[in-house]
Amino acid sequence: MNDNELFSISSLDGTDTTADSVAEVLPSARLEYLPQLVQDACMRAGWTGLMPVQALCIPYLLEKRDCMIQSRTGSGKTGTYLLPLLPRLDCACDRPQVLILVPTRELALQVEREAKTLLGDTGLRAAALYGGVGYGKQMEALRKGAHLVVGTPGRVLDHLLRRTLSLDGLHTLIFDEADRMLSIGFYPDMKEVQRYLPRNRVHTCLFSATYPPHVLRLAREFMEDAILLSLSQQQVHVAEVRHMFCECKAMDKDRVLVRLLETENPASAIIFCNTKTNVHYVAAVLQGFGYNAQELSADLSQSRRESVLRSLLTGETQFLVATDVAARGIDIPELSHVFLYEPPEDQESYIHRAGRTGRAGAAGTVIALVDVMQRLELERIARTYKISLEAMPVPTEDAVAAAVGNRLMTVLEARHRKLTGLQKERLQRFVPLVRQLTQEAGEGGESQEYLLGMLLDACYQKSLRALPAPTGREGKDSTKKTGIAHAAPKGQNNRKRQSSSRRRKPQSSQG
Numbered sequence: 001m002n003d004n005e006l007f008s009i010s011s012l013d014g015t016d017t018t019a020d021s022v023a024e025v026l027p028s029a030r031l032e033y034l035p036q037l038v039q040d041a042c043m044r045a046g047w048t049g050l051m052p053v054q055a056l057c058i059p060y061l062l063e064k065r066d067c068m069i070q071s072r073t074g075s076g077k078t079g080t081y082l083l084p085l086l087p088r089l090d091c092a093c094d095r096p097q098v099l100i101l102v103p104t105r106e107l108a109l110q111v112e113r114e115a116k117t118l119l120g121d122t123g124l125r126a127a128a129l130y131g132g133v134g135y136g137k138q139m140e141a142l143r144k145g146a147h148l149v150v151g152t153p154g155r156v157l158d159h160l161l162r163r164t165l166s167l168d169g170l171h172t173l174i175f176d177e178a179d180r181m182l183s184i185g186f187y188p189d190m191k192e193v194q195r196y197l198p199r200n201r202v203h204t205c206l207f208s209a210t211y212p213p214h215v216l217r218l219a220r221e222f223m224e225d226a227i228l229l230s231l232s233q234q235q236v237h238v239a240e241v242r243h244m245f246c247e248c249k250a251m252d253k254d255r256v257l258v259r260l261l262e263t264e265n266p267a268s269a270i271i272f273c274n275t276k277t278n279v280h281y282v283a284a285v286l287q288g289f290g291y292n293a294q295e296l297s298a299d300l301s302q303s304r305r306e307s308v309l310r311s312l313l314t315g316e317t318q319f320l321v322a323t324d325v326a327a328r329g330i331d332i333p334e335l336s337h338v339f340l341y342e343p344p345e346d347q348e349s350y351i352h353r354a355g356r357t358g359r360a361g362a363a364g365t366v367i368a369l370v371d372v373m374q375r376l377e378l379e380r381i382a383r384t385y386k387i388s389l390e391a392m393p394v395p396t397e398d399a400v401a402a403a404v405g406n407r408l409m410t411v412l413e414a415r416h417r418k419l420t421g422l423q424k425e426r427l428q429r430f431v432p433l434v435r436q437l438t439q440e441a442g443e444g445g446e447s448q449e450y451l452l453g454m455l456l457d458a459c460y461q462k463s464l465r466a467l468p469a470p471t472g473r474e475g476k477d478s479t480k481k482t483g484i485a486h487a488a489p490k491g492q493n494n495r496k497r498q499s500s501s502r503r504r505k506p507q508s509s510q511g
Contacts, residue, residue, distance in 0.1 A: 026059035034058070037086045041118040051076030057229050058084050064203045066223045070211060070230035077207050078114050081174050085148070088171065091123040094145025095169040101153050101190065103180040104406065105130040111150045111176065124148065129165070131155045131413060139164045153181065153189035154413045160196050161417065167196045173222070175206040179215050183265040185410045185463075187218070194222065210242075210363040212336035214267045241357060244390045245368040245378055252394075253341060253369045254285045259395040260367060261291065261319070263403045266337035268312070271321045272353050273341045282341055283321040290461040296322040324349050332356065340368035347381045367392070408456060411463045 031042060031050050042048075050058070053075045060067050061084035071077040085098055102108050112128035119126060127141035129151030135158075142149075142164055149156070149165070159165035175181065181190065204223045208215050211228075219226060248256045257271070271286075273279045276297045286293035294308045294317045311317040312332060324344065335357045344350050357364030370378050382389045419427070441448040 026063065028055040029058045030055070034083070035087045037122075038083050041083060041086055041120065044120045045079075045114070045117050047079070051079070053077060054080045054083065060227065060229065061085075061205065062087075066203065066226040067205045068211070068219050068223070068226050068228040069205065069207050070228070071207055071209070077176070078111055079118075081176070081205055081207070082111075082115055082118055085172060086118065086122075086124075089124050089147050091147070093147070093169060096142075096146055096149045096165065096167060097169055098148045098172045098174070099156070099167060099170055100148070100150040100174040100176055101156065101181065101186075101193070102150060102176045103152065103184050103186065105132060105152065107177065108150050108152060115148055115150065119148075126150065129155045129159055131158075131409065135159075135162075135164070153186040153193055154410055157189050157192050158413075158417065160193065168198060170198055170202055173197065173202050173204045175204075175208075175218075175222070178206050178208040178218060179210050179212065182214055182218065182267075184406045188414060189410070190218075191221075210365070212267065212363050212365075214336070241354060241364045241366060242390060243354065243366050243368075243382070243387050244392045245370050245375060246392050246394055247370055247372070247375055248394055250371050254282065256369060256394050257282070257339065257341065258285070258289050259400050260339070261286075262400045263395040264337060264365070264367070265403065265407070266365075267318075268315070268332070268335050269319050269337035269339055270332075270335060270353075270356050271319060271339040271341055272344070273321065273323060274345055276323060278341060279321050279323055286319055286321065290464045291319055292317055292464065293319040293321060296320055298323070298325055324352065336364060338364070338366045340366070343368055343370060343374050343378050343381070347384055350378075350381045351385060404460060408460050408463065412459070 029050060031039060031047075053069070053071050057067060057069050057080050061081065069077065069080065071080065081100070089097055100111060102111060108128045108130045112126050115126040124147045125141075125145060126148040127138065127146035127150075129138050129149060131152060131154055138155075138159070142159065151159075156165065160167070175190075181187075204226075206215075206219050206223065206226075211219075246256060246260065261269075271282055273282055276299060279295050279297045283293050283295035294311060296305060296308050300308070308317065308320070312320050338353055338357045340350075340353060344353060354366045357366060368374075368378055379389065381387070437448045437452055441452065
């Protein structure tokens with residue numbers, strides 16, 4: 001296989017462009033031909049060669065091309081963006097030159113560890129910034145002069161507001177696991193961090209396991225003329241639809257569906273049922289859990305159907321519960337997920353249901369809830385249409401709690417940053433009560449735990465209807481662009497300046 005067969009480039013309008021038609025396609029990298037700094041770093045990490053995603057993408061990153069890279073966990077993506085940075089970091093400049101935004105504390109620490117291993121004794125320093133801990137150690141690391149900063153958007157923004165972090169010397173911005181950052185609800189923080197970027201061009205790369213519509217819009221708001229790279233054995237289709245199933249007992253499907261909605265956190269979804277009775281029931285369950293869900297069945301009048309569809313198209317409704325008959329002819333390009341509460345009664349309907357997602361060049365996910373017998377029927381459908389099915393476990397209570405906790409913490413920290421001095425003073429009245437409740441809860445006070453949980457649940461329920469995501473309306477530029485452009489020819493230095501959506505940094509009086 002030659003290098004040109006390794007990848008394709010997809011535009012946001014859903015068209016695939018093969019590598020043959022891209023100007024100055026770069027050959028895959030080999031470790032022995034990379035800069036000596038990179039080879040030495042690999043030796044420190046014990047890497048004897050490059051992983052496929054590294055071999056494909058590193059040449060483009062060395063050329064400072066904005067890239068959207070599709071890469072799943074464990075594929076070597078951290079090394080993909082860290083290795084090309086080494087020749088560009090200036091040890092004599094004791095200020096952040098690279099910012100890597102990640103969704104969780106755990107990933108921030110992992111990237112920091114790997115960065116420190118690769119940097120070794122070069123004199124270059126890395127620092128991790130994340131919430132849930134004090135600011136002291138992080139501020140000290142920044143004072144010493146961190147050349148590379150990795151952190152969660154919320155905590156990075158906190159340091160920017162405190163002026164303990166400056167991005168004036170930044171030349172590279174990396175979004176790692178962008179789909180998860182949006183799932184947690186970091187979009188407003190990411191846009192706020194954007195205000196602090198230098199006015200000159202910042203080399204930007206985005207890594208994501210999938211590219212649903214809201215991730216593609218995010219790329220449009222932060223990047224220009226980006227190329228999209230992804231690996232496959234023969235040809236890459238970034239607009240892929242993943243077909244998955246979750247096996248559970250029939251009586252547990254309602255609770256399993258709720259767990260999946262919490263852990264997957266789809267931007268928008270249709271839940272298909274076979275009967276009007278189940279449509280009514282599932283919609284009631286979702287509304288009971290606080291979700292913005294509406295039902296669509298043959299019982300509704302035409303005017304009511306049109307009203308429900310308008311609310312879904314405008315984003316007022318996040319989840320639509322429907323039968324096949326009610327959903328016929330619906331074309332909603334923004335759907336990231338389709339859930340099958342039960343498999344369809346005929347095989348052809350599966351293709352109809354699955355076809356509601358993965359449109360307009362975006363990725364999509366189809367998840368079927370099946371019992372033992374329904375799984376056999378689903379597997380027959382998969383064989384008929386040559387669909388690759390993936391099994392997924394029922395999310396555990398701990399996984400749901402972690403997902404909900406991450407999103408709620410993001411909401412609370414964002415609200416705290418917006419408080420006025422008077423509002424912060426008002427909060428001081430409740431600090432003794434909070435300490436009392438947390439202390440008693442830690443000593444086995446079950447009722448105190450539930451009191452705190454009740455308050456947090458009320459806050460979370462309110463946030464379910466207000467978690468922002470990229471809308472594509474962040475400015476005139478974002479509405480004009482129709483796709484990810486081809487790569488610029490090699491040697492072309494007249495790159496466009498940063499997108500006009502990247503606004504001027506705040507003045508010193510702000511923060």
